[in-house]
Amino acid sequence: MAEVLVYVDHVDGAVRKPTLELLTLARRVGEPVAVALGNGAADTAATLAEYGAVKVLTHEAAEYADYLVVPKVDALQAAHEAVSPAAVLVSSSAEGKEIAARLALRLGSGIITDAVDLEAGDEGPVATQSVFAASYTTKSRVSKGTPVITVKPNSTAVEAAPAAGAVEALSVSFSAQATGTKVTGRTPRESTGRPELTEAAIVVSGGRGVNGAENFAIIEALADSLGAAVGASRAAVDAGWYPHTNQVGQTGKSVSPQLYIASGISGAIQHRAGMQTSKTIVAVNKDAEAPIFDLVDYGVVGDLFDVVPQLTEEIKTRKG
Amino acid sequence: MSLRIVVTVKYVPDATGDRHFADDLTVDRDDVDGLLSELDEYAVEQALQISENSDDDVEITVLTVGPEDAKDALRKALSMGADKAIHVEDDDLHGTDAIGTSLVLAKAVEKAGYDLVISGMASTDGTMGVVPALLAERLGVPQVTLLSEVSVGDGTVRGRRDGDAASEQLEASLPAVVSVTDQSGEARYPSFKGIMAAKKKPVQSWDLSDLDIDEDEVGLENAYTTVDSAAERPARTAGTIVKDEGEGGKQLAEFLAGQKFI
Ligand SMILES: Cc1cc2nc3c(=O)[nH]c(=O)nc-3n(C[C@H](O)[C@H](O)[C@H](O)COP(=O)(O)OP(=O)(O)OC[C@H]3O[C@@H](n4cnc5c(N)ncnc54)[C@H](O)[C@@H]3O)c2cc1C
Numbered sequence A: 001m002a003e004v005l006v007y008v009d010h011v012d013g014a015v016r017k018p019t020l021e022l023l024t025l026a027r028r029v030g031e032p033v034a035v036a037l038g039n040g041a042a043d044t045a046a047t048l049a050e051y052g053a054v055k056v057l058t059h060e061a062a063e064y065a066d067y068l069v070v071p072k073v074d075a076l077q078a079a080h081e082a083v084s085p086a087a088v089l090v091s092s093s094a095e096g097k098e099i100a101a102r103l104a105l106r107l108g109s110g111i112i113t114d115a116v117d118l119e120a121g122d123e124g125p126v127a128t129q130s131v132f133a134a135s136y137t138t139k140s141r142v143s144k145g146t147p148v149i150t151v152k153p154n155s156t157a158v159e160a161a162p163a164a165g166a167v168e169a170l171s172v173s174f175s176a177q178a179t180g181t182k183v184t185g186r187t188p189r190e191s192t193g194r195p196e197l198t199e200a201a202i203v204v205s206g207g208r209g210v211n212g213a214e215n216f217a218i219i220e221a222l223a224d225s226l227g228a229a230v231g232a233s234r235a236a237v238d239a240g241w242y243p244h245t246n247q248v249g250q251t252g253k254s255v256s257p258q259l260y261i262a263s264g265i266s267g268a269i270q271h272r273a274g275m276q277t278s279k280t281i282v283a284v285n286k287d288a289e290a291p292i293f294d295l296v297d298y299g300v301v302g303d304l305f306d307v308v309p310q311l312t313e314e315i316k317t318r319k320g
Numbered sequence B: 001m002s003l004r005i006v007v008t009v010k011y012v013p014d015a016t017g018d019r020h021f022a023d024d025l026t027v028d029r030d031d032v033d034g035l036l037s038e039l040d041e042y043a044v045e046q047a048l049q050i051s052e053n054s055d056d057d058v059e060i061t062v063l064t065v066g067p068e069d070a071k072d073a074l075r076k077a078l079s080m081g082a083d084k085a086i087h088v089e090d091d092d093l094h095g096t097d098a099i100g101t102s103l104v105l106a107k108a109v110e111k112a113g114y115d116l117v118i119s120g121m122a123s124t125d126g127t128m129g130v131v132p133a134l135l136a137e138r139l140g141v142p143q144v145t146l147l148s149e150v151s152v153g154d155g156t157v158r159g160r161r162d163g164d165a166a167s168e169q170l171e172a173s174l175p176a177v178v179s180v181t182d183q184s185g186e187a188r189y190p191s192f193k194g195i196m197a198a199k200k201k202p203v204q205s206w207d208l209s210d211l212d213i214d215e216d217e218v219g220l221e222n223a224y225t226t227v228d229s230a231a232e233r234p235a236r237t238a239g240t241i242v243k244d245e246g247e248g249g250k251q252l253a254e255f256l257a258g259q260k261f262i
């Protein structure tokens, strides 16, 4: 069976969930061979094996953290030469898409970004994409070279499938471009203790209707009662009420949780672009005409300052 | 000293319009109004700010690859304050994908001459966010992308990139390709004076032969990806909407419990 390269997103050896989703999808197309780079690369192997990696190619070097994007492209290219895979899968983070694009160009391959599903086809993997703010669903293929495909987080349920996960050192020689863009400083994002926005099963978001940074405590309390991540509309972010890392939408994160709860958000096309593929959508808005109500499975027309705290209390009571 | 900035801007169908596909599964550009991609306004803005903060002679060229109407996008950028414009237009470009677009942009940027390329974070229609990285790969210069803050001085570009896990400070020597996000600072509105001045600014047109690009390197037939089908997403089935009369939160909890979320 053909091999499929899976680029591993990890933090010091801790594998992030979207990579497990990639392994799950990769198995539909071939045998997953994982590529883990940088500090802690070898520590990823046990987890990757559990989710189906037959091999884990690792390489540790300071370049991966000290320079932007290109060292990782060099490594993936080396892995491609070593393996001759049927496809390369990368998760759709901002960096993931850039890595994938440059790799595709070097390989003379086409690239598909932001796939939400992947299946085997007669002419190679077929990717499903959701376009124009999720108003259309397309199916496409890479028609030249080794398909390079980036997949959105939360596109599939993770399934374990134990495999060998044999660790092999990858040999990488860095290109002249590798050290072009130096990372001169790095401030890690402070952990809130809540789930990652793009990985969360439930996302609770607030918009302009929340009306102040201090009021976001109401949104956070609801999120915590459900074990959810917190999101915000761009209006709330631009007002300085909540960090940009939590913005949902076209120029923020694209989320696809089981449940999305929007409070005080009107539902502009750019916001919808980032949440419309959520399985169940719920909204609280005092304007019955707000476009967000076109999307909902359940909507409450009302003041969020009444409805949301009552909801939070009721959830706490029910959970006991 | 002089600094030549090329800003790449895309002409896109209005996101608030009813966007759909043409029969050949390319983006239908006839039925929806087009405009300068809002996210590229931020690129024009940063170019103007770099120019205003610089002691050097800065020349800002805006570049687009697109159909006849894409001139509107160039005019808007010129009226914001860019100095001149280049329009790459050729019938053979119809249906070109990101890989092909980056080739055309790279050749055009090289022909124009540049020290710095500034792009938007993503186009509002394709939303791939890969063209700047592809352009840097093609040009063989550093990519300093997705910046929420950018500055240029002493032949070096510096910026801040807010990533998923960390916020990074980046640095590279010129020439380089930069892309900026919508966090980089509100884009200015063209002034009346700017609009009038833009009418007199030069817009050059180039076709594929001007760029030594073969017609079999671009266009729909030569794309690296194939769209097999495009289906309108079925409208979501109408949900239940209740008016809060004091019990709205509890009713919502009941719904969530019924869906097994509680
Ligand atoms: C290029 C571009 C990219 C963009 N990217 C994004 C993006 O990534 N994400 C994003 O979100 N937006 C994005 N936008 C902005 C988008 O167009 C909207 O402006 C934005 O989503 C509006 O946010 P909002 O719904 O919070 O605010 P509004 O549209 O002002 O809506 C506020 C809502 O709150 C309701 N409300 C007010 N008070 C209460 C109350 N007490 N109780 C209940 N309801 C109340 C109101 O009825 C209203 O419906 C982008 C725009 C552009 C041009």
Ligand SMILES: Nc1ncnc2c1ncn2[C@@H]1O[C@H](COP(=O)(O)O)[C@@H](O)[C@H]1O
Pocket: B008, B009, B010, B011, B037, B039, B040, B043, B063, B064, B065, B066, B098, B101, B105, B118, B119, B120, B121, B122, B123, B124, B126, B127, B128, B129, B130, B131, B132
């Ligand atoms: N046809 C085009 N003409 C000029 N610039 C473009 C074109 N396509 C993409 N770009 C630039 O590349 C950026 C990212 O586009 P994309 O990768 O398509 O999301 C845009 O913000 C533009 O700056």
